[in-house]
Amino acid sequence: MGSLKSFMNQKQREPNKSIPKDMKEFLKYDSYSGDIIWSKRPHIRSSVKVGNLAGCICNDGYMQITFRKKIYKYHRIAWFLFYNDAARLIVRNGIYYQS
Numbered sequence: 001m002g003s004l005k006s007f008m009n010q011k012q013r014e015p016n017k018s019i020p021k022d023m024k025e026f027l028k029y030d031s032y033s034g035d036i037i038w039s040k041r042p043h044i045r046s047s048v049k050v051g052n053l054a055g056c057i058c059n060d061g062y063m064q065i066t067f068r069k070k071i072y073k074y075h076r077i078a079w080f081l082f083y084n085d086a087a088r089l090i091v092r093n094g095i096y097y098q099s
Contacts, residue, residue, distance in 0.1 A: 019080045023067060027054055029081035036077060042067060 028039045036054045048054075055065040055074050063074030 019072060019077065020068070023077070024081060026067070027065075027077065027081060029078055031082060034078065036065065036074065036081065
């Protein structure tokens with residue numbers, strides 16, 4: 001039961017981060033494969049290589065992308081790049097829903 005409680009606390013602490021509009025300059029979404037690839041390096045000292053897949057798989061099984069020292073969920077970035085709009089979140093009973 002302790003692990004469920006810590007999971008719920010983590011969900012409550014998770015902020016609703018807005019996606020930077022200039023992220024489109026650095027990432028491209030391939031709608032056929034669902035891949036997000038780097039089209040430009042985020043900064044000079046970045047280890048990112050143009051053309052590489054963006055993101056990694058985290059412990060909970062979801063993919064995430066780090067951009068300017070902030071972590072974003074992969075599916076939210078894909079939505080943003082495909083629809084040109086940041087997904088809005090609705091919270092009902094402690095559960096996050098995308099609208």
